[in-house]
Amino acid sequence: MISELEQIGQQAQQAAFVLGQLATTVKNQALLAMAQALRTNQAAILAANQQDLQLADKLPAKFIDRLRLTSERINQMAQGMEQVANLPDPIGVVERGWVNHAGLQIVQQHVPLGVIGIIYEARPNVTADAAALCFKSGNAVILRGGKEALKTNLQVGAVMQQALSKLNLPANAIQVISDPAHETANQLMQLTDYVDVLIPRGSSRLIQAVVQHATVPVIETGAGNCHVYVDQSADFAMAEKIILNAKCQRPSVCNAMEKLLVHEKIAADFLPELAAKLTTAGVEIRGDQAVQQILGAAVVPATMADWKTEYNDLILAVKVVPSMETAIEHINQYGTKHSETIITQNYENSERFLSLVDAAAVYVNASSRFTDGFEYGFGAEIGISTQKLHARGPMGLPELTTTKYLVRGNGQIRK
Amino acid sequence: MISELEQIGQQAQQAAFVLGQLATTVKNQALLAMAQALRTNQAAILAANQQDLQLADKLPAKFIDRLRLTSERINQMAQGMEQVANLPDPIGVVERGWVNHAGLQIVQQHVPLGVIGIIYEARPNVTADAAALCFKSGNAVILRGGKEALKTNLQVGAVMQQALSKLNLPANAIQVISDPAHETANQLMQLTDYVDVLIPRGSSRLIQAVVQHATVPVIETGAGNCHVYVDQSADFAMAEKIILNAKCQRPSVCNAMEKLLVHEKIAADFLPELAAKLTTAGVEIRGDQAVQQILGAAVVPATMADWKTEYNDLILAVKVVPSMETAIEHINQYGTKHSETIITQNYENSERFLSLVDAAAVYVNASSRFTDGFEYGFGAEIGISTQKLHARGPMGLPELTTTKYLVRGNGQIRK
Structure with missing residues (x-):
């Protein structure tokens, strides 16, 4: 018996396989279509957000402000996706290449990480921002936002999925976890068979909880003293x-x-x-x-x-x-x-x-x-890494890739 | 009260601070001196190895073969250190640099990771090999080998430390954990305040145990189906x-x-x-x-x-x-x-x-x-990463570094 979350993981992996092969133009078209869909479906998104806001009415004003979407904020989310469409594609870029002593042609090429899990708090704009960056870099994404923003996040996710389906692209490239249970987040942190990287975004308490519980590799972001x-x-x-x-x-x-x-x-x-x-x-x-x-x-x-x-x-x-x-x-x-x-x-x-x-x-x-991806000229930012492995400082699209050695020979064997 | 292992971690961090500033020529001299010291102290190393072998006499022949040092194997360890001295220094290399929109001079430069923990099994040559690679890349190393090789590893470690001390370099750049308790390895995996990266080397059982228990970031190496x-x-x-x-x-x-x-x-x-x-x-x-x-x-x-x-x-x-x-x-x-x-x-x-x-x-x-650091022309190999973060495939000296953004301004503020 496979759990619901494992199924999400499996679906993400299957979508990632397709995504990794998409041409840049196809990915860009999809991003523009998703941006447009956010605008077209504004009413449904605002209605879902209204439901979240009603449940949150006892929370601090600062918190409610982060949770609240407006027509303008949805438009900003859409503009963000359009900006990501305009950025260079990090996939396929060759890091280096050479011929080794045996005559092998070795090329180190950038490829997607695969499946990225994002764990975040109550800002629903992260749902669209993170989805856009993961999609452009050829990664499937599993989004787990704060439970206070659940209905908004699910609606934003559904709108993006519909836009992908219309283009015959895998909707499971972008999945929002619908189960708000704390236990689900913990399971996501242990889903090593399906998730390649976890990126927590939010308070240092959230980030430390992920670092402590995850067996999936984590990119630590955030705390700045x-x-x-x-x-x-x-x-x-x-x-x-x-x-x-x-x-x-x-x-x-x-x-x-x-x-x-x-x-x-x-x-x-x-x-x-x-x-x-x-x-x-x-x-x-x-x-x-x-x-x-x-x-x-x-x-x-x-x-x-x-x-x-x-x-x-x-x-x-x-x-x-x-x-x-x-x-x-x-x-x-x-x-x-x-x-x-x-x-x-x-x-x-x-x-x-x-x-x-x-x-x-x-x-x-x-x-x-x-210290910011936009200020550094990266055109985007998935977070600021404060760890030393993989990426350090502001992370843009290239930091959402790994590499693969492609080795072309003509019968070489090792002596 | 600080535990013995925390003290080792603290000492490693202090040594790493000094190590990160050493000139390439000084690091190379130290590597050559350590290589020479391994040869000069051959008798003491072989005697320690003999003690380990006596305790291991009921273990399988294959295992004992890995554990056994000979005059020739010690010479190979020394030669390995000399080869590392001849490799280019990965520290200080500039990855990229540019001027941002505000006129800031931004340079991304390679710096040491800091403190690296190596967890390995019964091959005592790993003690010298890993120490050499970490030292050359400006990192302090904490070595935790198999308990069957403990006396050998401690003796090899002591010889390297003496060579460093003679050159007025921090002996704590290379530390071998002397406590063979299983619990100590688990503590090392959680020593996030002092250890920047863990690299397990050995069987897939060992590697999986480290991945499962570590909160320190891990570079997974090894398993190949x-x-x-x-x-x-x-x-x-x-x-x-x-x-x-x-x-x-x-x-x-x-x-x-x-x-x-x-x-x-x-x-x-x-x-x-x-x-x-x-x-x-x-x-x-x-x-x-x-x-x-x-x-x-x-x-x-x-x-x-x-x-x-x-x-x-x-x-x-x-x-x-x-x-x-x-x-x-x-x-x-x-x-x-x-x-x-x-x-x-x-x-x-x-x-x-x-x-x-x-x-x-x-x-x-x-x-x-x-698929091997030497065959790829890296001149060294700390392991073969099978994970996607940080490094993938054979890892040489550059993979033992991180980067730092150096930003030079003349009064710029953010608008």
Whole structure:
């Protein structure tokens, strides 16, 4: 007896086999058709979303905002799919090729991963975004969103499946899991026979749960406890501008700044004006003893927990450090290896910081908010990997592929 | 309270920080010094090995042969380290670089993974081989070999550590776990705070245990249920030569052939002569009904289990198929996605087979025994990945790295 989820897995695998062979033009046509279908079926999607919203009416306003779809948001989802259609196809690209000592023609070519599982929370736009990226890269996708968005996700999934069926393409290329039970998510994490990769998207709690329970290989995304270190030689005006941007422009996201480290030689000169501007911007400042001495009573004392915490909010913990080396040590100890920044005018320090800090992206004199697939010019983003295997940093379409060695011979045997 | 294993992890992380900054020449000098130290300390290593061998005297001869070191084998280990010293350094290599829309200079550069855990069985040469590859790629390594080889591994580890200390390099770059308890291996698989990647090397039972228990990301290596499909258009002489090589040249390894699929139109012509040669070479043939009809009583009937089994021995299961499509379906269902081969003179079939078979390496008219880091020209091999994330197929030094984005700006903020 095969479980319902295993059947979904099997169907996905069969669809992936077809998908891996599709021409780029066929995939692009399908993406445009799915985008159009989202617009055409707007009413049905909004009705399903309304049902989800009614059940969610006791949840926090922030949560409900993420869950809510509007005509405009559906149009954005459709535009996203159209943008993915315009991106280069990562499949078939040859990574390298050579002739070995025995005369074998060896080519390493990019091919789809196969079946990708996406586990996410209450943003229904992820359903369309992730489906588009997986589809373009020739992968079948199994989508498991938050139960609060279930009816919306199922409707969005059904609309995309109908569009695929109309083109005689396998509808099972995109499947939304309809069983909201927690146990189903756990089963998906163990479905090694059918799922090649799991990508969790959402809170660090969700991601850690997936890392802990999955036997399917996981690409860890997300958590960002990002630091800015202001060096002794920093240009104060530039430092202020970058800090205000990195902290305040969108505090809820993973590439936002969470911690400020300031060299002790400039702390007393630099901090008061910065603190005033941060306070004006609504930022709560938490400081170590040295910061408290400089800024006085306005500062909340920072505790050990502060150095480890990703606030995702208008809070900034500030620490005075005796040297860049101490700053680097602090970052390598408490950071989440996401995005780390130095503000400096000193060439040697910039190079040492770039080299010694262990993170997906290390910045000199720029805002960490740039760690993003679109800002990097990838035209898309499935997430930001904070692990070291396979992909590190913003992941676009090429990161949704693996490779295969094609070896052409004429009778070679091994000696 | 920190456990002994956590302490090993912490020490490895500290060593990795130093290692990641070492110049290529310094790493090469250290590798040459460690190689020399293995030769100089041969007596101590052989004495430790003798102790392991005495405890193992009730184990099978094959097992004892793997465990046994000789003067010649120690010299081979040393030569292996010297060869690694001669390979290009994968660290610092720039994968790509560009300027983004905001004028940021973005460079994606190869850096070490950090700390690598290797879990392996009774071959003590892995201790030196894996240490050399990890060291050259700037990674600290934690080695956990089979308990039967414990004294040997500890002695080899101590010799390498002494050589590092003499050069004022961190001895903890190479650590051998001394606690043989099963529980320690399980703890290592969960040591996410300190270990970046686990690479199991050995039997598929070992590898599956690691995949099941690890929360540290794993690179799966090994299992190879490799097929050869002989197409209707095959050159019989070439097919015979390749099959005898792929099956018999070294049957115990993962890239050896395990299954033969033959097109029904040529089976009666092709199989009898091949079977005679295989039998002469000591190969036991197991066949489906069609094969039994052609070859008669000499053939052992193949069961369902045969199609799934990696024998690693002089056994070959043979099946007659009505078409190439059936062969591909069979391979994608029962194969382990390692190395798969077609023998054909038909151009279209060669291209379709390359495209439709899902495996790390797909061969036309060549022996699957070529799936190997040395044969591919990598100069080294840490294993053959059969998973799709990070690395697929033979892994050399570049596969022991990750990347980091270095981003140089002049005050850019996100709009």
